[in-house]
Amino acid sequence: MSDALIHETAEALSRSVASGERSAVEVTLAFLAQIERTAGRLGTYLHKNPEEALAMARAVDERRARGAILGPLAGLPVALKDNLCVRGVPTTCGSRILERYRPPYDAHVVERLRDADAVLIGKTNCDEFAMGSSTENSAYFPTRNPWDLTRVPGGSSGGSAATVAAREAPLALGSDTGGSIRQPAAFCGIVGLKPTYGAVSRYGLVAFASSLDQIGPLARNARDAALLYNAICGQDARDMTSRSEAKPVSLDALERGAGRLRIGVPWELLGEGVDPEIHAALDKALAVFAAEGAKILDVKLPHAGYAIATYYLIAPAEASSNLARYDGVRYGVRAENDDLQTMYAKTRGQGFGREVRRRILLGTYALSAGYYDAYYLRAQRVRTLIRRDFAHALTGADAILLPTTPTPAFRLGEKLDDPLAMYLNDIFSIPASLAGAPALSFPAGFSAGDLPIGLQVVGRPFEEETLLRLARGWELGSDVTAKIPPLLAEADS
C-alpha cells in the first residue's frame, strides 16, 4: 500500500515539512518506496540516488531542528532529467558515450535546488541528448507511459514526466528544446512549463541546441510548477544568455485564473491532423476560460507552418557543433585506436545512437560551405519571422491557446522507424521554441481511451505568470475529476 502522502501536492508537502508536521526523511522514504514499486516497470530512472537523497533529507531535518528557516522546497524530492549535471552523480544524457561520466560540478539549477532545501532523488531517463519525442531513443531502455504501459510517455523528458505522473516524485526538472517538457507533460497528464529563453540559466545543462534549450519544471498542478519555477529562475552570471527580466511568479496571482485575460486561438493552424478529441478539449477549455471572464479572439501565426522545417535546420546545426566535444579524448567512452581519425570515427559511431547520428549529419550538412546560406541562414530568417508573428499576435492577446500535440500518446515503436512522423508530433510545440516565448502544457482532460490530453498556452517573454494563471484557471473552473494512472491502483491492489 502506497503512502497517501505521495498524492499530496508539493506545496502541501513542503509546508508540512517546514512546520515540522512531517520530516523530510518521511516524505523522501514515501517517494523512494513508490519508486521501488513502479520505476522498474516504467523505466523512469537512469540513476537512483536513495542514500544521498536520504542524507539530504536528514540534513534538512537537522537544519529545522536547529531552528533554521527552511527553503521553499523543504524536503521535497525533485527528479532531474539526466542531462543536468550533478557533482559526482552519473550524467549520461541517455547516451552510451557518457556511460561512466560523472561531472565535477553542479548545474546552476542544481545549486538552486540545494539552496531551496530540495532532495535530489535521481536522474530520469530521456531520449539521447534530448533528441526525440518518445524517450525510445534512450541508449539504455525506453520509458513507458504510466497511463498505458504500451504507450510512450513522450519525450525527450519522458522520465521526468512519467515519474511525476506516477507519484514517484512530486516535482521534476526537464529540458525543452522543441517541446521536450510540454509534449511529455501532455502525454502523462501533468503540467510542464518551458520558460522564456533566458529565464533559467543553462549552466550545467548538457547542450543540445543552445539557442533553444531551456530548463523547466514538471508538476502535477500549476501551483507546484510555479513553486519549482520560482526556485530556479533568474539571471546567472555564468550563462550570458540568461536575463535579468526573469522574475519569480506570485502564487497568489495564480488564483485569479483566466480572469480578464485575452486568449488568442490560431484557428487556421488547427486543421487536419488534429485529433477531434483534442479539438473538443480545446473548445471545453475555452468555455472554462470564458466563464472566468476571459476574452477569446482569433490570432494568426502566418509563418508557423514553416516551424518544423526551420527547427530541423537550426537545432541539428547547433547540435552538430555542441556534440563535437564527445570525441573520446578527455572523458566518456573511447574506442581505442592507433589512428586518431579512426579513434574519432569509432568512438562517435559506437557511442552515439541512430537519431543522434542522424541529427549530427543533418546539422553538419546545413552548415557546410555552399549550403549555409540556403539552409542555416534562411532558417534563421524564418525564425525571425516566427518570432515577429508571436510578438504581433501577443499584442492583441495575453496568451495563445493551442494543442500541445496533435494526438494523445502513441504506442511504443509506432513512429520509431519513421523519423518524419516523429518530428511532426512537435508541430504545435516548436513554434514557441523558435520564438523563445514561454509555453506551458496543462492537462485538459482525457480521451475516450483514458489517455491524457494536454493543451498549450504561449505567452509574452517573461510572462510565465500569465500561463500559470491559465493552467490554474483550468484547475479551478473545469469539472474534470482527478484521475490517477491505473498503474498506481494496480500497484496498490
Place this chain on the structure above:
Amino acid sequence: MTTRQAPPAGAAQHLERYEQVIGLEVHAQLKTDSKIFCPCSTRFGARPNTQVCPVCLGLPGALPVLNERAVRFAVMTGIAVGGRISERSVFARKNYFYPDLPKGYQISQYDRPLCEGGVIDIRSGSEWKRIGLVRIHLEEDAGKSLHPEGREGVVTTRVDLNRAGVPLIEIVSEPDIRSGAEAYDYLMRLKQILVYLDVCDGNMEEGSLRCDANVSVRLRGETALGTKTEIKNLNSFRNVERAIAFETERQVSLLEGGGRIVQETLLWNADKGTAETMRSKEEAHDYRYFPEPDLLPLDLDPAWIDAIRSELPELPHQVRDRLTLEYGIPEYDAEVLTETRSLAAYYEEVARRSGNPKLSSNWIMVEVNAARNKAGQAIEEFPVRPDRLGDLVAMIASERISGKIGKQIFELMLESLDGPEALVQRHGLMPIDDETALRALAREVIAANPGPVAEVRAGKDRTFAFLVGQAMKQSRGRAHPEKLQAALRRELEALT
C-alpha cells in the same frame, strides 16, 4: 607528408623578374590575468592541466562568459592601428576536430569582426610604406599537444589545456607586403605597438606572438594575384623572413620550370629550413562557421570606445615624432630610442638631466645598448640608471672630462652604485689641463723617446702623433688633448 626540396640553384637569376605578394596573419596572446571565457589563470609555464575548469575543459554543460578586459585590449589595438571598431561584432564557432581543441570548435569571430581596416607603417629600405589591415578579431587559444617519445620509439600524445581559452587577437594584413624584409619590419612594428599598449608581451618563442604567412609571386607589372600558399609554424621573426625567401624561390623555380602553384598549407621546418605540405586545398577544413549561440552579439557602447581612445597610451610613432621635435635629435636616433617605451623614458630622463639631448642619444645608442646586449638586460634591469648616466653625459658635454675618461667611468658605474663625480675622484681620473703639469709630462715623454723626437725635429711630423699618444698613455688618458699637444709643441721647440 612530402618534403619540398630546396629550389635548384639558378632560380635566383629569375627572382628579379618576379614580385612577391605577402599577407601576414598574426595571433597575439592578450596579457589578461584570466582566460577569455572563464576565470582560469593565463600564467605561462604552470604544470600541465592545472589551470583548467569545466569551461576551458569543454565539459558538458559548461558555458562561456566573455572577459571584458580581453575586449578592451582588442579595442585598444584596433584604435592604435586606426581601425574601425564595430559597435556590434559577433562571435562564431569554427568547427574542427583536434585533441587539443576541447569543445570540437574554437570560439572566434567570422563575418563580423571586432575591428576592420587600419594600417601599420613600416620601413621599406629608406622609405616609409603603409601596410593595410583587413581586420582584427578576438578568439580563444587551443591547448597544446605534446608528443613525447616513449619506449621503442612509440610516440604518445599528451594534451595540456592550460593554454586553452587564453585570449588571442588575430591581426590580418592586406597582401601589401613585398619582401621578407618588409614582413620582418611589419612584425617588429606590430609587436612594438602591442608591447607599447601593454596588451601582449610579444614573446614569439613562448608563443605569445605567432605568425602565418600567405605568399604568392607574380611577374613584375602584373596586377592579378598569383596562387598563394599559406606557411604556418613561423616561430621567430627570422623564420618568417627565411620561410618567405624559401617559398618565393620555390614558387619562382616551379613557375620557371613550367609548373603551376598549388594552393596548399605548408608547415615550416626551421631545423631543415624547408616547408612541408600540411594539407592541400582538397583537404582544407570546412570550418562550418556559424554564430556562437552561447554568446550574445558583442555590443559596444560608443562612449566606452571613446573613453578607451582618450586613455590610449602614447604609441611608438607618436613618441618618435615627439623626441625629434622636443629634443631635436635625428629621426634615426628617435627610432632606435623608441624601441620600447621604457627605453624612450630612459632617454628622456638622461637628456633632461644632462642638458645635451644628442650626446645623451649617442651614449644610449652606443654604450648603453652595447652593454645591455652583452649582459642580456632589458633597459629596466640596466644597472646605470638615467640619473647617473645623465650626470656623466653632462660632465662630458661641459668638457669636465673627456669622452675617453667618460667611457672608463661608465665601465666603473656598471660595477658600482657611485655617481660619476665620485668615481672620477676615487680612481684619480681628474683631467690634467694645468699648463705646468702638462709641460712636465711633455718633458718626460721627450726624454724617454730620443729617437722619435729626433724624427720629429727632422721634419717627420707624423711621428708627433706618436709622442702625443705616449703622453696620453702616460697620463692614463686624463690629459686635455689640445692643451697636451700645445705643451708638447712648446717643449719640442724649447729643445733648440
